[in-house]
Amino acid sequence: MTSIPQTPSPRTTDVISRALLALLLLAPPLSAQLVWPDEEGPWTPRPTQPAIVANDLRTRLGILAHDSMMGREAGTLGAFKASAYIAAEFQRMGLLPGGDNGSYFQELPLGPTGFDLLASRLAIGGTTLKPGSDWIPMNPSAPNGIVGTFAGRNITVVYGGVWGDTTTQLPASVKGKAVVFAQPPAPPAAAGRRAAGLARDRRAEQAGAALVLLAGLDQMNPALVANAFNRRIAMRPSTDAPSTGIPGAIISVATARSLFGDKHHDELTIGMAGSRISGNWKHQWTMAQYPARNVVGIVPGTDPLLRNQYVALSAHHDHVGVIPASQAIEHDSLRAFNTVMRPQGANDRPGPPSAGQWAEINALVARARSIRPPRIDSVFNGADDDGSGTAVLMEVAEQFAAGPAPKRSVLILSVTGEEKGLLGSRWWVDHPTVPLDSVVSAHNMDMLGKGRVTDVQFGGPAAIQMLGSRRLSSEFGDIIDSVNAVRSEPMVIDYSWDRTNKLNRFCRSDQVSFFSKEIPVTYFSLGYSRDYHQLTDEVQYIDFEHGARVGRFVHEIMTTVGNRPERIRVLPLAERDMSAQCGR
Ligand SMILES: [Zn+2]
Known part of the structure; x- marks a missing residue:
């Protein structure tokens, strides 16, 4: 049936325009409307402060996860630029160079083959x-x-x-x-x-x-x-x-x-x-034109003897780069698909969506289209993985540099090549820039951006997934738990991943390298989200308050470990938890 166009009566026109006016007043201006519930508007970078705060993370991650970093693939210009930014910040904060030849850098023999x-x-x-x-x-x-x-x-x-x-x-x-x-x-x-x-x-x-x-x-x-x-x-x-x-x-x-x-x-x-x-x-x-580099900084300890020991903090600044423009994907469509089908991003290999799932996906895409045009994307920004951990690492470094420093020295390791097989951290433990047996504990952070209840199982504003804290030293785990017990902003620690090692989780980030050298290590993460190893891992979806809270937690743990008279005890061989087979 074809409807006959009608001229609206003056009364009808009046009703329509008043309804439209009400709608315009209620709705935020179109440009400020956001597609996704976890999405933030743009952020203008500003000077950072010593305290570990969300706004500093916004500034740092805005730089690290920017398209100009081209996905920070190790051995490419993108990761090279990221490492230059991190080193410049270490210098500005006053960290001592902890890399090779008196520099902040440790180059890896990595390149095209x-x-x-x-x-x-x-x-x-x-x-x-x-x-x-x-x-x-x-x-x-x-x-x-x-x-x-x-x-x-x-x-x-x-x-x-x-x-x-x-x-x-x-x-x-x-x-x-x-x-x-x-x-x-x-x-x-x-x-x-x-x-x-x-x-x-x-x-x-x-x-x-x-x-x-x-x-x-x-x-x-x-x-x-x-x-x-x-x-x-x-x-x-x-x-x-x-x-x-x-x-x-x-x-x-x-x-x-x-x-x-x-x-x-x-x-x-x-x-x-x-x-x-x-x-x-x-x-x-051949050696890469833009070498892959670990960035290493040191905050000297205050005790003349204990300062020769180190409490280490690590996070990887590299990610997986870009895909050819010919394979580019529309951002909101991909996020709609993954929201319905792949809650843990690349970890999930679902079959084709059902009719009901397609309806959900299409509804999300339609909502996105009603707000903004399609956005073709080919850069893996790696905001969560592991731009978030890197930004927190820089924040913790800035706090330690401003003082007070613990009795032991603090070793800040921004490693590269994690995505190519934990290469940077492995290179560092195989070619350590401080004596390996002087490292009393390591704290590795990977993916600190997505821990909301809508992002991960057992998520929430204070949630933290922790793995490994008792595998080599039960004392390390006890220290962390007792620090947490008396904090004014306690974390809700999720040990379930540590117990099950689901998805072989313990073996999938740089903690493996420290573990292989018998250095007590704890892995801090908020978990895998729908954006994991996806083009949609972008800065606007990061929960910065959560990351800052984790940063303050890790800072306090490192301070406690760094100030204890005795170094953390490593368990005798028979009592260690070697159940994770990380193939090294
Ligand atoms: Zn990672």
Whole structure:
């Protein structure tokens, strides 16, 4: 049915305009309206004060989680800028440099590693093959004796049978040749992780061949193929990487056929020769242009003897960077989806939403659209993870620097590379800038921004999730509990994660590095939220009052530990809780 337009009567117009006026008066101005209940408006940075307060955290995190920090990936400009800001603040506060060579920094040997597309080539006769679709180089692999560098001309190819069929011997004629292997059919159980070269096979290397060519490209995970020439950021390879072995490439079945006069491998016999190939590639690690750096500052203790011992505080300033603009996602749609489907962000792998869940998601998106236009996002700002812990770390440092300092010295460690495997904290404990046995306790903070009742289970304005406090030293846990018992603003400590180690929680942040060196360590966190490792982990959703409260709590614990006449006792081996298997 089509409705006929009507001219409103004067009376109707009057009613409408009065209703509209009432609505306009009730509603905040459109620009100040916020989409999400936990969202804050913009904040203007201002000078910080010694006390650990929410507004200082707003200023600090506004800088750390800004788009200009580009997601703070270790080994990139973003994390480099973040580390520069932190060091400048340490200096301004009056912390002593605690890094290498009298500086605040400790550089990690971290940088891009992989194959350079432009410098990689494989050709049959005079025909250059197309990298990515015809072939990709094999990554260096010690188990398969594969090295990352190849340079050869006019090498004859020889058929070598099926890869991994180690019961069949290769003929001596493969010496100096390029051996082409057929990819074995993937067993059904391994169908999910079909990776070419998974089976161990060193026959070609042992027979003195020059090159391995595995016809497995068609069966490979397309994402792995697409990334074959993308360099990733990794630690400098250790010297026990394979220095002997032979290079390899993974080729398509079509390429393999063209090497043998268009014959399928079923028609070939082992030892049969084909065309000649030439090529070159090189797997290379280089130091990052913008080095990944731990930032280390010290507040000297007041006692002439105890000041040679340290109470350590750590948080990681790195995050996971950016995604290509082509993969950018609309912010409010993603947050709507995760609000309904993934309350713990990347930890949750839900199936497709039900009709009811889609209705909820669409309602949230519609509400967002009624307030602001779509916002395409490609920066992982890492406001909660772990911009929040880093901002609190700087606040605690500022408070200690202003005094009073405890009898023991305070070691402030803003570590990098956590997201790449706890690299910065591991590097520090393996290359400590103060004697490792002088560190009496460590306090690690990761994700101090989202502890509301709407964010996490057992959340609330004073909630804190704590892990590890009694694993190496029951005394450490007792001290924390007794500090908390008499505070004017007590915390509500949630030990449930420590008891269950659900999601392998204890092993997933920098406490592991201290634990591995038998340093009593406690992990402080407000928990995983819907924004965990999502593009939506942005500063406007952080609960700064909560973070400041945790900062004051940690400051008081460190002061207590730092002032005790005796250092914290580490439990005898048999009494330690080693139940968390962190694989180190
Ligand atoms: Zn983290």
